[in-house]
Amino acid sequence: MIFTNxxxxxxxxxxxxxxxxxxxxxxxxxxxxxNLPKKEQVASMFNDIAPQYDFLNRFLSAGxxxxxxxxxxxxxxKDNPKMMLDVATGTADVALMATKVLQPEKIIGIDxxxxxxxxxxxxxxxxxxxxxxxxxxxxxxxIQFSDQSFDAVTVSFGVRNFQNLENGLKEINxxxxxxxxxxxxxFSRPSLPGIQQLYNLYMNFITPGIGRIFSKSRNAxxxxxxxxxxxxxxxxxxxxxxxxxxxxxxxxxxSFGICSIYTGTK
Numbered sequence: 001m002i003f004t005n006x007x008x009x010x011x012x013x014x015x016x017x018x019x020x021x022x023x024x025x026x027x028x029x030x031x032x033x034x035n036l037p038k039k040e041q042v043a044s045m046f047n048d049i050a051p052q053y054d055f056l057n058r059f060l061s062a063g064x065x066x067x068x069x070x071x072x073x074x075x076x077x078k079d080n081p082k083m084m085l086d087v088a089t090g091t092a093d094v095a096l097m098a099t100k101v102l103q104p105e106k107i108i109g110i111d112x113x114x115x116x117x118x119x120x121x122x123x124x125x126x127x128x129x130x131x132x133x134x135x136x137x138x139x140x141x142x143i144q145f146s147d148q149s150f151d152a153v154t155v156s157f158g159v160r161n162f163q164n165l166e167n168g169l170k171e172i173n174x175x176x177x178x179x180x181x182x183x184x185x186x187f188s189r190p191s192l193p194g195i196q197q198l199y200n201l202y203m204n205f206i207t208p209g210i211g212r213i214f215s216k217s218r219n220a221x222x223x224x225x226x227x228x229x230x231x232x233x234x235x236x237x238x239x240x241x242x243x244x245x246x247x248x249x250x251x252x253x254x255s256f257g258i259c260s261i262y263t264g265t266k
Contacts, residue, residue: 023165023240024230030223038163039112039139045223046090047115049215054091054119056214056221060207068254069094069156072185072261073101079181081151085110087140087172088158092120094185095133098154108145110138140168148177156185160227169244176266182246183263187224188233190257199258203228237262 029038030045046053057065073094082105086095089109098107111117117135124133138144140155140162153172162168172182190199203225211221232240234251237260241249246264253260 023232026162026164028160028223028227028230030219039141039161042161042163043112043114045220046111046113049211049220050091050113050115050119052215053116054093056211057093059214060210064255066097068185068259068261069097070101071254072154072156072183073098075183075261075263076102076152076154076181079152081181082106083149083151084108085143085145085150085153085172085175087138087143087153087155087168088112088161089120089135090116090156090158092117092123092133092135094154094156095120095135096123096127096129099127099129099132104151105132107133108150109133109135110140110143111135112137112139141171143171143175145175147174148180149175151177151180153180153182154185155182157187159184159186160231165232165240166244169240169246173245173266178266180266181263182241182266183261184237185259185261186231186233186237187228188231188253188257188260189228192256195256233260 026038030041034041049056081102084098084102084104084107086092086098086107086109089095089111090113092109095107095109098104109120114137117137120135124130124135140158141164153176155172159165159168176182190196207225208221211224215221231237238249238251241262241264246266249262249264251260251262
């Protein structure tokens, strides 16, 4: 299902007012007992699960996450981006796939988890792509590149982890060239009867249980479910894109609504 985004019925100033401040998802953290800010907790969590991250992605999604990433990247094909930024790049799955699907001249991947980046660099070296893909430690809310540096920006399963959603999206908009495109791939919640109940069972019990067994992390996969539940998905996320400088925004739901692809143009 695809829905596009003529600016919703509320006046823009009222939408901005409603969306100001923290979103519920901004307050979801891996460890409620910790006094660390969200981004520091997220970085530590991903450092801990980095050795098992790729395996668990494939295992928990039965491999369908690969096709989700491919579908997201194909939305950039007609734009033919030469310079790309992959925010929250993790172990560089999207960056590596982009070299085959889009063949850009350069891809920069940034992430706050050095542990994830280490695994990504090994994958890039093994593929012989060190000249095309460069990974850097970087914060989505303080991107260390000049204005209008990139033709396209991708974020795959990473916007839920932004400490401040609006700040991260504004930074992405800043580094995009005029006419450049943002593509966000993110989990969402299915609404179809039956599918919804199965999804809730899987996310509430099976995913956290399997995550604890294989990753030895008590919080990581519970945090995954909690952050998905509180994320402003669908039309709500499109409104956030509107208020952070994007236009021609759209959402495409995949796999009965388990995942969504969002796009917006600067």
